[in-house]
Amino acid sequence: MAARNDGMPRRNGTTRLKRGTRKSALSVETGARQRFQHRLLKWYRQHGRDLPWRQTSDPYKILVSEVMLQQTQVERVIPKYHEFLERYPTLQDLADASADEVRATWYPLGYNIRPFRLHGIARETVARYGGALPKDPDALLSFKGIGRYTAGAIRSFAFNEDAPILDTNVMRVLHRVFIGAGDPKLKKSTLWALSETLIPRGKGYDFNQALMDFGAIVCTARDPYCLLCPMKDCCKSYPFEPHRNS
Numbered sequence: 268m269a270a271r272n273d274g275m276p277r278r279n280g281t282t283r284l285k286r287g288t289r290k291s292a293l294s295v296e297t298g299a300r301q302r303f304q305h306r307l308l309k310w311y312r313q314h315g316r317d318l319p320w321r322q323t324s325d326p327y328k329i330l331v332s333e334v335m336l337q338q339t340q341v342e343r344v345i346p347k348y349h350e351f352l353e354r355y356p357t358l359q360d361l362a363d364a365s366a367d368e369v370r371a372t373w374y375p376l377g378y379n380i381r382p383f384r385l386h387g388i389a390r391e392t393v394a395r396y397g398g399a400l401p402k403d404p405d406a407l408l409s410f411k412g413i414g415r416y417t418a419g420a421i422r423s424f425a426f427n428e429d430a431p432i433l434d435t436n437v438m439r440v441l442h443r444v445f446i447g448a449g450d451p452k453l454k455k456s457t458l459w460a461l462s463e464t465l466i467p468r469g470k471g472y473d474f475n476q477a478l479m480d481f482g483a484i485v486c487t488a489r490d491p492y493c494l495l496c497p498m499k500d501c502c503k504s505y506p507f508e509p510h511r512n513s
Contacts, residue, residue, distance in 0.1 A: 436482025
């Protein structure tokens with residue numbers, strides 16, 4: 268599975284999109300949208316991964332998993348996720364610990380700015396919100412260390428909102444199926460808008476989890492399983508050829 272990459276938010280708001288606004292929208296006809304939704308959710312019911320952070324709706328535990336998954340493979344995250352939450356079961360427990368202690372507990376995940384970010388979020392949450400993460404998108408984006416993807420994941424997976432997400436896997440899937448050629452990194456605003464418009468109402472949790480799993484299992488970065496893909500008859504990249512689709 269490709270590691271997630273969620274950039275730091277700018278406090279002046281220049282990287283944010285206000286709720287309800289959609290920029291660079293890609294037109295997808297209703298039938299194509301519904302077909303993609305139906306096939307993806309059907310695939311997820313049959314093949315979705317059993318991951319420990321999918322057994323909870325605790326915003327703190329969702330936050331820990333999302334920060335750990337930045338730049339780190341799922342297989343490495345799972346044991347550390349359990350260990351970290353056993354040591355710090357609540358945001359208050361994490362806030363009460365020293366930064367050096369949190370960093371030591373984090374080892375050996377690497378990318379060591381992450382435990383400091385997480386520790387800072389815990390302390391700010393205790394100070395400003397009584398130890399409970401807010402679900403308001405602007406409030407979440409005000410934390411140093413929570414970018415647009417992580418805010419969407421918390422809203423979707425902890426608060427069951429139809430919030431869009433766009434990690435590496437989701438970007439790859441949406442770009443291949445609906446756009447085809449070019450560099451997906453140059454079309455982020457379009458893909459963010461597409462991620463939002465595709466969510467079936469009231470099914471943001473399952474749909475977003477399905478997108479990530481589909482990118483990790485079927486629509487992989489290298490050598491995707493195109494012949495087994497339920498989207499192959501409507502995918503603009505099928506059959507996938509690296510040189511043609513880059």
